[in-house]
Amino acid sequence: MNNSGCSAGTTEPFALRVIGDSMSPEFQDGNIIIIDPAVPAVHQAYVVIDYGGEILFGQYHVEEGRRWIHYLNPGYESVELVSTFEVKGVVIQRSTGRRKDLKHYSYPAKQR
16 A cells, blocks of 8 residues: 555646546536645545556545545445555645636645
8 A cells, every 4th residue: 555645756736537426516527636646645535546457536534444435426335445555646626617616625634
């Protein structure tokens, strides 16, 4: 497990487009999210991870030493991270394409 940031050799933020509705209503299909690989994953941060070759976008949860990816849409089940995973970065910004919809995210500095 590497949950300290991206090990792909870059620490520059990058953009991704949300595909699907697993994170709605906060993140809609087609939203653009800005990911910062230098920000550490903490409890309840929105993260992008590589889990066994599959890229997942969800809310990172740490509960009693167990780690999960939680989806905001109740139609999707949370995924327990039971094997090696790599955090690609933490969502720091979301935009729907209109400037007034720009939203910034901040997280507590303390890890659980």
